[in-house]
Amino acid sequence: MAQAAATDAQQAVGKEPRTNRYRKYAPLLIMMIPGLLYLLINNYLPMLGLIIAFKDVNFSKGILDSDWVGFANFEYLFKTSDAYIITRNTILYNLVFILLGTVLSLACAILLNEIKNRTLLKAYQSIITLPHLISMVIVSYLVFALLSPETGFLNKTVLPWFGIDEGIMWYSETKYWPWILTIVNFWKTVGYSSIVYFAALLGIDEEYYEAARLDGASRLQQILRITIPILTPVIIMLTLLNVGRIFYSDFGLFYQVPLNSGALFETTATIDTYVFRGLMGTSDIGMSTAAGFYQSIVGFILVMLANYIVRLKNKDNALF
């Protein structure tokens, strides 16, 4: 509907002469300049650096004059035996994070919205956003406090309650890690991402709910029939933005939290950690640029595709 409004506006201005139109919007256009400059300098100019991905960088020749090597810098991402594992992990984790993450943060926002006591609301909000402010390195030690084979809370205290005295070697058993990483990720991110939904919820006119209540709608019905439909465009927008990053992974989560344990490779290695481990010693900037380039291209294609599908279904909900 944003677009519908825009078309209305276009039709309205279309009737005026062009010069008038510019004059009318001059202050707005001028206000736009700093933003455009910012985008240009910060987001578009650095893109020139992408040529590094196709070069054998030699600093004495300079970046522009270095030799072209075609796609040689990309080979290591596909040629290895681990290519399947890292791609699978990256995509599956992100799918879970996007799908489940949306549901959880939406639920969180709706629950927050139901709290009418201002003081309590502020307290809850602070508590659930706090994990976002904690660095992943510290998170990894919090997790370690739980999982440490010798002194961890789980092995020392929790498992004996269930009669398991032996303890589990958490950092060498791959099968637990999809669960651990998912839990840690949501613990850290749900509160923060629910703020966005919460902001959207605050914008919904109270009159809708009043009308629904008069008609005898229950709480659940109000949520399903009013809240969710109104939030749909927001949900789609945020999901599309997340889809663009589906080939990236939170480096801290996948490298720091498993303490870089080799035994857990099968379920914790992602594209980012693979590139880091492989290039740590050599710091070949051509190869690392290639990895970033590959990730963003795939993200770009997926966003376009997802947006196209959304457009097919409902034009108003698409991002562009």
Add this chain to the structure above:
Amino acid sequence: MKGKMKPIIAVLIAILTLSMLAACSSNNENNSGSSPSGSPSSGGASEQPSGNANDAIKDPYELTMALPVFGAVPPDLAEVQAEINKITQAQINTTVTILPISIGTWTQQMNLMMSSGEKLDLAYTFGQMYDSTVASGQILPLDDLLDKYGQGAVEAVGADYLKAASLKGNVYGVPITGAYANKSGVYMRKDLVEKYNIDLASIHTMADLEPVFQTIKDNEPGMVPIGSGLVSPLEYDRFYDRMGDRYGVLPGYDNGLKLVNLYETPEYANQVNLMHKWFKAGFINKDAATTKTTSEDMVKSGKAFAYFMASKPSMLAEETKLVGRELVEVDLQQDAYSTTSDILIGLWTIAQQSENPERAMMLLNLLYTNSDLANLFAWGIEGKHYVKNSDGQIEYPSGVDSQSVGYNITSLTVANKLITHIFKGNESDLWDQIKAFNASASKSKALGFAFDSSSVKNEITALNNVIEQYQKIIETGTVDPADKLEEFQKKLKTAGIDKVIAEKQKQLDAWAAQKSQ
């Protein structure tokens, strides 16, 4: 319509605010660690190199020198720099700006400075980064400069050892001086060794340590016999020349220059089996594969009794300082061996964008030959950062320790420590010991060979990942080699270890052929 518009606007505002916050925080990260670079140089840039030293230093020049710092930048760096400049001004009409860069951002900062052509003359290079730094053209070949202005540095390092730094026929960096060889050794807590009357003379190999560790295990609850920290214990077991990256090694430092795959040797299998036996017996800390503490810290905190580490002169004093307890050291190898990686620990190099490489080399030469300058650089200002003892050694002034002293840099970056003061706690003839140690050490047959891995970098990247995955868990004994060793070997094969070894063998043969000419 209107009611529906509102949420979107609210969301956009929220997103914008959040992303701006994020942008601010990431900017701060990027900025930390960088510091203002030196003012633009005056003259000297277009000067033609000339053999006459007096001619070459006619115009004043300001050098910039990138120095990696571990931890905080020394607060008194500017003062020390001013003192350094007094000497360099008088000697070579040059001033120096030291550019401290935090170790955490070192690689990025160097890449950035090199690609942007920011003013930089001298740069430190870590040994393991040396060949990639050369391959990407970040630093200049030094042969001519060494001939003309760097004879003192050549002499300090030793022409033979300097050859270890030659890649593709050129020397690109001058190694720091120090012990150029290593033995494998084990360091143990002295009080416990005495308490249990451990006979040190009977220990010659790793396997001999088993009864010792058993005693500790039985009698000292809450303590593991071996502390395995960040680096796995077998990294210090040196029955072979590791040839840099351990892909293709020379057993016995010779083997007729025929490289073998370390991970498939029976010796390696024996060692990892021993480690697994020890792990099962409770000799090794359970979190060995993932721990982020160092072995020294584990002994320091009383959680471990011993650890494996390289053995060379001054090492015992350094380790004692780190651990803060009395230690004893036992060699697990009869002869010390010198290999390329033992020499290339760190190097001083000249950046490709240097406007006056001649002057940079002169400063480098001074750092290797002028002991006043070397002492300033290594220890700071006398009376302020250190005081001299009656026996000629130095220590921190009273009331100051290594944490609170105003100037403290890592000895890794000191070009020639053999001409600096000896710190209290070391033997007074330490430098002579090191020279004698170097002279007596056997030389690996491949000493001086350095592998150029640029043609197999895809394989190396894949191999690095396999190593990260298996090395720690296998070499700390955490997993049973019976299950995992074969899997490890197979993974290395698929990642292309044979191709890397073949390429290295080819280069090694070419190197040997050229050497015998």
